Amino acid sequence: MTVASPIRTEYFELPADLTRLQTRAQQVAATFADRAAEVRRHLLDHAEIHPELWNAFRDNGWTRLALPGAEGSLLGLALVLEAFAAEGIVLWLPVLSTAVAHALAQTGPRELRDVWLPRIADGTAHLGMAATEPHSGHNLFGVRTEIRRAGDHFTITGVKQITSALDVVDRVLVFGRAGTGAGHTCVLLDPRTAGASITEIPMGFREGVRQFRLDLADVVVPADALVGAEGRGTAVMWPFTHIERTLTAALCAGTAAYSLTRAVDRARHRVIAADRPIGVHQAVAHPLAALHARLAATRLLVHRTAARIDAGADPQVIAGDSNAAKVLAADLAFDAADRALQVFGADAWDERAGWLDVFLDARLSRSGPVSNEFALNHLAQHVLGLPADTPH
Numbered sequence: 001m002t003v004a005s006p007i008r009t010e011y012f013e014l015p016a017d018l019t020r021l022q023t024r025a026q027q028v029a030a031t032f033a034d035r036a037a038e039v040r041r042h043l044l045d046h047a048e049i050h051p052e053l054w055n056a057f058r059d060n061g062w063t064r065l066a067l068p069g070a071e072g073s074l075l076g077l078a079l080v081l082e083a084f085a086a087e088g089i090v091l092w093l094p095v096l097s098t099a100v101a102h103a104l105a106q107t108g109p110r111e112l113r114d115v116w117l118p119r120i121a122d123g124t125a126h127l128g129m130a131a132t133e134p135h136s137g138h139n140l141f142g143v144r145t146e147i148r149r150a151g152d153h154f155t156i157t158g159v160k161q162i163t164s165a166l167d168v169v170d171r172v173l174v175f176g177r178a179g180t181g182a183g184h185t186c187v188l189l190d191p192r193t194a195g196a197s198i199t200e201i202p203m204g205f206r207e208g209v210r211q212f213r214l215d216l217a218d219v220v221v222p223a224d225a226l227v228g229a230e231g232r233g234t235a236v237m238w239p240f241t242h243i244e245r246t247l248t249a250a251l252c253a254g255t256a257a258y259s260l261t262r263a264v265d266r267a268r269h270r271v272i273a274a275d276r277p278i279g280v281h282q283a284v285a286h287p288l289a290a291l292h293a294r295l296a297a298t299r300l301l302v303h304r305t306a307a308r309i310d311a312g313a314d315p316q317v318i319a320g321d322s323n324a325a326k327v328l329a330a331d332l333a334f335d336a337a338d339r340a341l342q343v344f345g346a347d348a349w350d351e352r353a354g355w356l357d358v359f360l361d362a363r364l365s366r367s368g369p370v371s372n373e374f375a376l377n378h379l380a381q382h383v384l385g386l387p388a389d390t391p392h
């Protein structure tokens with residue numbers, strides 16, 4: 001048999017510069033590993049990412065990776081976030097900021113890009129997203145928040161059910177109904193603007209950030225806060241969604257690696273009988289081996305998805321890949337955390353060990369930022385061509 005165009009092995013390897021970046025990220029992440037709890041707590045107590053860690057990001061140029069196009073690298077950022085998650089440090093804010101930055105880059109306007117992209121690149125700003133509403137949940141098209149133009153400004157009225165990190169972000173991208181009655185509109189809002197009130201939701205600091213309800217009562221934002229075109233807000237959500245799902249998948253892959261490496265270590269050293277570690281038992285070993293196999297495959301898909309976004313691939317391809325990556329990685333993170341709890345036994349339930357946070361954060365990734373069902377809906381309808389059961 002002749003093979004016309006053999007697959008080149010380098011297609012399965014990271015290029016040398018990204019391998020170096022990954023190695024460096026793993027080295028730096030390892031220096032923070034025994035302070036993972038302190039890093040998590042710092043953001044909650046001081047409304048800022050742990051300064052020493054964030055300085056390391058800035059000094060290594062990793063905040064610049066968030067930039068769209070040739071200036072940044074989504075794959076590079078995915079590798080960095082994965083490396084930190086693999087040490088128990090889940091950095092959710094860069095996911096949100098990068099997703100909003102890409103949406104700004106693709107839909108404009110230039111004035112907002114010029115203000116916010118340099119600040120994201122030098123790590124001096126964070127951006128959030130406010131889309132979800134109480135009565136419509138995942139159904140973005142059912143939002144009732146109204147963004148109405150009034151001369152040189154917009155007024156926003158509505159309720160956003162759950163918005164992450166409003167205590168930290170500089171601006172939040174608000175998705176609502178266009179006041180014209182047709183379509184949707186997005187604006188970039190300072191959550192400290194008069195008329196915007198934020199109420200913390202007690203959620204145990206899932207994703208390592210505080211969560212808030214955002215009430216908007218005739219909030220005035222200048223017309224130049226408009227992102228994308230009025231009435232065409234879904235075009236803004238499209239790139240945001242792909243980036244958010246891909247980087248969520250990278251965090252999940254890292255979290256799965258965190259659980260797996262520590263469970264393996266425990267299985268190798270924990271001896272309760274006959275001087276043999278518990279890992280000698282297939283009942284302990286095989287689930288860990290199966291997780292290893294899934295992690296290897298999932299990481300390839302996550303990396304390929306990020307690489308395709310960097311290469312400007314067809315948005316339909318990117319949508320399919322980012323949804324597939326998110327589903328696989330979220331299930332993997334959950335299963336790996338669940339297995340780690342099993343291997344660690346009673347010690348996993350000591351709150352000081354951090355396993356309960358790992359487990360709950362991993363569980364959350366099945367429900368958000370998009371539920372696995374909605375990601376599978378996309379694959380079923382738009383990749384497999386199956387009929388939709390809801391209007392989209």
Ligand SMILES: Cc1cc2nc3c(=O)[nH]c(=O)nc-3n(C[C@H](O)[C@H](O)[C@H](O)COP(=O)(O)OP(=O)(O)OC[C@H]3O[C@@H](n4cnc5c(N)ncnc54)[C@H](O)[C@@H]3O)c2cc1C
Pocket residue numbers: 128129130131132134136137138139162163164165203206207211364367368369370371372373374377390
């Ligand atoms: C910790 C946390 C942080 C969040 N941060 C943000 C944020 O910063 N910004 C933001 O905008 N949102 C945020 N969200 C919202 C989140 O991303 C989801 O969009 C939201 O949880 C979905 O809405 P819901 O909970 O009302 O679920 P619902 O939409 O009520 O869905 C409930 C369940 O039913 C399933 N379901 C419903 N309809 C279908 C269907 N047609 N097919 C298959 N299954 C279906 C869903 O998959 C889900 O499992 C956050 C959520 C959490 C938990």
